[in-house]
Amino acid sequence: MxxxxxxxxxxxxxxxxxxxxxxxxxxxxxxxxxxLDSQATTVYARMARTVLETGDMAEATVYKRKVEEGLDVGEVEDTLRMVANELNIANVGEMPMSEEVRNVTGEDFPFLKIYMFCDARIAAQMVRHSQAMAAYLPCRIVLQEDEQGQLWLMTLNLDPMIHGGRPLPEELYEQALFVQESLETIIDRAARGEF
Structure with a gap:
């Protein structure tokens, strides 16, 4: 004993x-x-859960939607551009990655295109607040075809930028939410082909 x-x-x-x-x-x-922001632990817990479930950190940092069956690339692109314009988010460039890969390698590659959007006034305020936020610019939306031929739309999940550190100043917080909601709206509507 x-x-x-x-x-x-x-x-x-x-x-x-x-x-x-x-x-x-x-x-x-x-x-x-x-x-830290009051939602920081929730944001990081959700990211950790995704990493543990998938083993993929990139998967934990994106917002994505599957494009509805029957929609082709042209329809999705038209919707992306139209909704961005409706929300006053400027299309500042497009990068046809699958074409570039085919040109460089000579090999076939599934569709992959990156669309870049920005609101210069909001971008300037973000960078004034933190130079590191420049790495998030411009906001990108990816249209990608998977191995089964299914199209997907995705963008960075902005929750870590908005809620992951100290609370943002109120005006910047509102603008960051606007950008996040706009990107998600563009993706959601384009995934449904909803003009």
């Missing part, structure tokens, strides 16, 4: 040491964690 008591005492002591060490190591970050 005394041996069991001693083993339990050692386990308890090791647990106290481990907790003390964790507090010591994490203490410098506690203030920073408390300063």
């Amino acid at each position: 005394r041996v069991i008591w001693n083993v339990l005492a050692i386990i308890g002591l090791l647990a106290v040491i481990a907790v003390g060490y964790a507090i010591y190591v994490l203490q410098p970050y506690a203030g920073g964690a408390r300063a």
